[in-house]
Amino acid sequence: MVHLPQKATEQNSPFAFFFLVLYTASVLIRPHEMFLTSIEWVTIKVFAIIALIATLASQRPLKLYPQHWMLLGLIPLIAISGFLNGSGMYGIEQAQRLFISSIIPLFLYSTCITSIKRQHLLMVVCIVAAMLMIHNGHVQQSEVFGWALDTHAVGHTELPDDRRITYLGFFNDPNDLGMFLVMNIPFVIYFYKKGQFLTKITMLGALAAIAYGIYLTGSRGTALGAGGLLAVYFLVTSAGPKLLITSVVSAPIAATVIASLQSNIDSSADGRLEAWYAGILMLLDNPIFGVGMGQFFEEHGLVAHNSFIHVAGELGVPGYSLWGGMLTFTLLTGYFFIKNGKVPQHETVDITTEPDEVDENFQNELTLNKTLFMSLIGFMITGFFISRMFTLLLFIYLGMLLASHVRLVKIRPHLKVYMDKKIAIRSMAYCWVVILAVYAALKLGL
Structure with missing residues (x-):
């Protein structure tokens, strides 16, 4: 992780967090859009700007984690991909949009909570x-x-x-x-x-x-997401590593099979499978920079109805590795904390002398980490059936989970090993399990 210039002492800005709360309420509840007189108000942008300025001015320490750098790495990729695919200015606009609606929210939530x-x-x-x-x-x-x-x-x-x-x-x-x-x-x-x-x-x-x-x-993907949470909860809390890995690999295949069975009675499901296959072909034809962000619809006539396939088709191998790696790394870190929250036997950290309230706080943080982990799993499952690669929801919840990881490491420094950049790099390879599994299932079924 990279440390920005900072003061030696910690400073938590109540002012920045206050406006982050207002920003969250404005994004989710959207009260300004409930009345004609305020529908044009730019409250969301104003709250985000104030929260960002206050964070940079008075929040300490300020750190960038691998998730931030992965998103930042997408910016030049999106711009270059746009130029190579004949939509240069549109690519620049999409890169700017990513910075404003994805990177800044992720930074604010991961820093201020x-x-x-x-x-x-x-x-x-x-x-x-x-x-x-x-x-x-x-x-x-x-x-x-x-x-x-x-x-x-x-x-x-x-x-x-x-x-x-x-x-x-x-x-x-x-x-x-x-x-x-x-x-x-x-x-x-x-x-x-x-x-x-x-x-x-x-x-x-x-x-x-x-x-x-x-x-x-009336969303089938939403219903599957709700049911999938129960299965994932069992796997995370009760299953052994081998069963968990098998389930992770087989889940995309099972989802593709379910969509294939639905296609026999539902034309929309059949169109979804065709879009997934089209996204794979876009990736194979343009493996480095993809077809360009926002160009999936132009190439196929429909969106992918799958966030993973959509990113791979539009941004190629490097782009999907960064986006998918960001998600995978955050989930892996959360999973490691769930499974290895206690101090390992070989650690020299002495926790017997720590106050009871510190241990209680640590257990509370572990419970909160598991909760936020499951929320992000909810995005992963529902996002498999719709194209919401850069929805603000993702970065709000991702930032919350990352903030939980930061607080856990602060209490138990030995857990820092699970936020190591080496795991982040490996996560950029692990994320391809989803694409390869879908491709294999499509080849067998189409």
């Missing part, structure tokens, strides 16, 4: 946003239009059972809304386990509401 209390507050904001989306969707189910300005159900709106709910901003697609709901399931379960009677009752209601909301989205 310096305590469990801060993380809890942001998790509550996420759950509140989910409940508002579900209630708005419930109104859409009966009246087509929700109470949030201009939000309406999509699909066969004349048939209530075929209506698919939406929300404001980038949640205007049922699949994005469903992805967000799945990523909040671990948050609700976390507060249920930690809370007292009233909290447990509240979280049970929230969990039931999320299940209802997932049903209202």
Whole structure:
């Protein structure tokens, strides 16, 4: 990891975190878009800028981790790919967009969430946003239009059972809304386990509401994401390394087989398989720089409906290695912390003299790490069936998980070995398991 210039002492900026909370609420709840008078307000950009300036000015230490560098490495790749594929200015625009809507949020969340209390507050904001989306969707189910300005159900709106709910901003697609709901399931379960009677009752209601909301989205990928979380939880907490590795390799194949079976009765599923294969061909024809960011639709006429295939087709081997490596490295680190949170036998670190509250804080951090790990798994599963490679949701939750890793290493420095750049480099190879598995399944089935 690379250290930026910093003061010797730590400084946590309450001002920066305050505006990060406002930014989170504006992105997820989007209150400014609920009224005609404020719909054009640029509150999201203003809050992000203030939070960034405050972080750079008063947050210490400031560090860049491999995830940051991997995203930064995508910027020149996107620009070069655009020029080589005849869309130079568009490539530059996409690179700028990546910096603003992906790199900056990742940096802010990974830097400013310096305590469990801060993380809890942001998790509550996420759950509140989910409940508002579900209630708005419930109104859409009966009246087509929700109470949030201009939000309406999509699909066969004349048939209530075929209506698919939406929300404001980038949640205007049922699949994005469903992805967000799945990523909040671990948050609700976390507060249920930690809370007292009233909290447990509240979280049970929230969990039931999320299940209802997932049903209202009508998204098969979302339903698979919710079910997949249970399977992954079992594998992570109970399965041995061999079973886990086998499951990771076979999961993309199984998902492709499921999509293939659906294609026999659903034309949209058949189109998804064709798009996946088209993405593989784009990668094989343009292995270095791909077809250019944003050009998948131009080449095929449809998006890939698969975040992994989409990135590989548009950005080639280097681009997918950086993007996929970023995800894989973060998940691997989280998994190592889950499995190896205790001090190894060969470590010389003496933890017997540490205060009890430090040990309790460490266990709380481990529990929070597992929760955030599962939320990111929720993105991985749902993202396998839709193209949301650079959605802001990914970088909000990725930043939260990275911040958890930073706090864990601060408490137990010996865990720093799991955030080593060597693991990050290997992760850039491990991420290709998904692409190779899909390709093998497609070759066998098409």
